[in-house]
Amino acid sequence: MTEKPKRSEVPPPQRGIGFFRQLLEQVRLSFALVTDNRVPLVLKVIPFLAVAYVISPIDLIPDIFPILGQLDDLGVVMVGISVFTQLAPAEIVAGHLARLRSGAPYKVKRDGDGPIIDVQADHSDEQQTADDFHSGAYRS
Numbered sequence: 001m002t003e004k005p006k007r008s009e010v011p012p013p014q015r016g017i018g019f020f021r022q023l024l025e026q027v028r029l030s031f032a033l034v035t036d037n038r039v040p041l042v043l044k045v046i047p048f049l050a051v052a053y054v055i056s057p058i059d060l061i062p063d064i065f066p067i068l069g070q071l072d073d074l075g076v077v078m079v080g081i082s083v084f085t086q087l088a089p090a091e092i093v094a095g096h097l098a099r100l101r102s103g104a105p106y107k108v109k110r111d112g113d114g115p116i117i118d119v120q121a122d123h124s125d126e127q128q129t130a131d132d133f134h135s136g137a138y139r140s
Contacts, residue, residue, distance in 0.1 A: 023078070025100060026078075028100055030084055032096040032100070033084065034047060039092060043084060046080055060072050
């Protein structure tokens with residue numbers, strides 16, 4: 001079993017990374033963390049609370065003000081995502097961030113105990129997985 005990367009071992013972001021690219025990276029990281037069973041359920045509530053604030057009719061700055069109304073919604077979502085990634089276990093965040101920044105493909109498998117683990121995707125066992133599924137050897 002390979003050792004999990006620490007946050008200091010995560011590849012740095014691309015040089016000159018733009019605001020929208022960084023925002024997209026954070027959204028993808030948050031989605032990966034929300035779908036990961038190793039992250040506590042209590043922490044997974046944070047991004048949903050941020051989205052609930054955007055949907056809610058109650059705002060700090062009402063949306064009738066043209067630019068400020070949308071900026072406070074964006075700010076709350078960004079703070080929610082940031083707090084979520086900071087509170088999530090560091091080794092899990094580092095693993096997902098390293099995978100996202102390297103562009104490595106992955107697929108999700110379950111081990112015997114049930115937690116989801118990220119595995120480097122190779123296309124050689126896709127047919128085997130499909131055969132296992134059709135034969136009933138695959139359990140969900």
